[in-house]
Every structure is written in C-alpha cells, then in structure tokens.
Amino acid sequence: HPIPVITIDGPTASGKGTVSHLVAQQLGFHYLDSGALYRLTALSALRKGVALGDEHALAKLARALHCSFAGEDVFLGQENVAAAIRAEEVGNTASKIAALPAVRQALFGLQLDFHKAPGLVADGRDMGSVIFPHAPLKVFLTASVEARAERRYKQLIGKGFPANMDDLLKDLRERDERDTNRKVAPLKPAEGAYVLDTSAMNAQQAVEQVLGWYAGLK
Ligand code: C5P
Numbered sequence: 001h002p003i004p005v006i007t008i009d010g011p012t013a014s015g016k017g018t019v020s021h022l023v024a025q026q027l028g029f030h031y032l033d034s035g036a037l038y039r040l041t042a043l044s045a046l047r048k049g050v051a052l053g054d055e056h057a058l059a060k061l062a063r064a065l066h067c068s069f070a071g072e073d074v075f076l077g078q079e080n081v082a083a084a085i086r087a088e089e090v091g092n093t094a095s096k097i098a099a100l101p102a103v104r105q106a107l108f109g110l111q112l113d114f115h116k117a118p119g120l121v122a123d124g125r126d127m128g129s130v131i132f133p134h135a136p137l138k139v140f141l142t143a144s145v146e147a148r149a150e151r152r153y154k155q156l157i158g159k160g161f162p163a164n165m166d167d168l169l170k171d172l173r174e175r176d177e178r179d180t181n182r183k184v185a186p187l188k189p190a191e192g193a194y195v196l197d198t199s200a201m202n203a204q205q206a207v208e209q210v211l212g213w214y215a216g217l218k
Pocket residue numbers: 012013034035036038039091094095096098099123124125126127175179
C-alpha cells in the first residue's frame with residue numbers, strides 16, 4: 001500500500017490549520033503546514049529587504065530555506081519564528097510571493113519530503129490539486145468570510161497581536177481574491193475533493209467529518 005495522504009485545502013482562516021493538526025494527531029500522521037513555508041519565505045524576504053518583484057531572488061531564498069518544525073514550533077535556522085510568521089504583514093507578503101511560479105517551484109520538493117510513513121495530512125491551497133494529486137482523500141474546507149474574520153480576530157487577540165475586524169475583513173477579501181485568481185495553482189477545490197463548509201461548525205465537528213470520510217475509504 002502507498003503511504004496515505006489526506007489533503008486539506010481552503011481559504012485563509014477556514015480552520016484548516018486546526019482541523020489538519022487534529023486529524024494528523026488522531027491518526028498519528030505527519031503534518032505539513034505548507035502555508036508556513038510561504039510565510040517563512042516571506043519573513044526571510046522582509047528581513048533581508050528582498051524586493052517582492054524580484055522573482056529570481058525570492059526563489060533563491062525559498063530554495064535555501066533552513067526550516068524545521070517541532071510541534072507548534074517553527075524554526076528558521078535556530079530561531080523560533082512560530083509567532084512572527086503569523087503576523088498579518090507576513091501573511092499578506094506570503095500571499096503575494098505565492099503567486100510567483102519560481103517560488104512555488106522552489107518549494108515543491110520540500111513539500112514532498114513530508115510524505116513519510118505512516119501517513120501525512122497536508123494543509124494548504126494546492127495540496128490536492130498540485131502537490132499530492134493522487135491523495136486518496138481530498139478535502140476543501142471553507143467558511144463565510146465573516147466567520148473566518150471572526151476566527152482570525154480571536155486567534156490574533158489570543159496571541160497578543162493587535163486586530164481590527166474591518167481591516168481583517170478587507171485583508172481576507174483581498175487575499176481570497178489574489179489566491180483565487182492567480183495563474184499558478186489558484187485556490188479551488190481539487191478534482192474529487194469533498195467540500196466542507198465550516199461556517200456553522202466547530203473544529204471537532206469538522207475533524208469528525210474528515211475522519212469519517214477517511215474511515216469510509218477502506
Ligand atoms: O495558509 P496560510 O494563510 O498560512 O498561507 C499563507 C499564504 O501562502 C496564503 O495566503 C497563500 O497565498 C499561500 N499559500 C499557497 N499555497 C499553499 C499554502 C499557502 O499559495 N499551499
């Protein structure tokens with residue numbers, strides 16, 4: 001049997017991160033937060049002052065990314081940047097550089113490296129469509145922009161970041177627009193994906209649905 005992969009794609013703040021993490025935990029699978037790779041590249045670019053129009057330099061940064069993951073911690077070199085990569089500025093920059101084909105290409109192999117026994121839950125925008133097109137279970141998690149803004153608001157405040165509801169709504173709409181309309185790997189349900197709208201669901205209900213679909217595969 002090939003090593004199983006569950007792909008969970010969806011827009012910003014759809015609850016993918018929480019749901020993917022819990023599903024991975026329940027099944028004892030590895031977890032790939034592919035958004036973190038784009039965020040790490042963005043953080044690195046912001047710190048080094050690399051121009052966001054310089055595709056070649058950004059791809060070089062992405063290829064040279066020295067990152068590692070341990071539970072909730074995310075390391076860039078020796079530095080724990082788990083909190084830093086969650087800042088809105090970093091997310092917005094990530095969404096801009098993620099539209100560049102050379103950057104996506106540079107992060108391709110790194111994402112495949114997470115595919116190890118006993119299995120993987122891969123969270124992102126193009127996990128089911130581009131990176132793991134043969135995944136036996138693909139999920140597209142979504143929620144209304146209002147529900148997502150509210151979640152993001154609570155998340156930011158909880159982590160001690162300043163947050164403003166109107167700004168968040170505006171940012172989410174802009175980011176959705178950019179992620180949905182870009183030419184490479186646009187955000188859309190992969191072929192064969194189950195679509196799950198979590199606007200009126202809590203994380204545990206979404207997790208149960210995904211686990212139910214997974215159990216139904218065999
Ligand atoms: O999921 P997260 O919000 O952390 O991702 C940050 C940005 O990285 C997204 O807005 C998106 O533009 C980009 N991304 C992507 N493909 C992925 C994961 C994230 O383009 N697989």
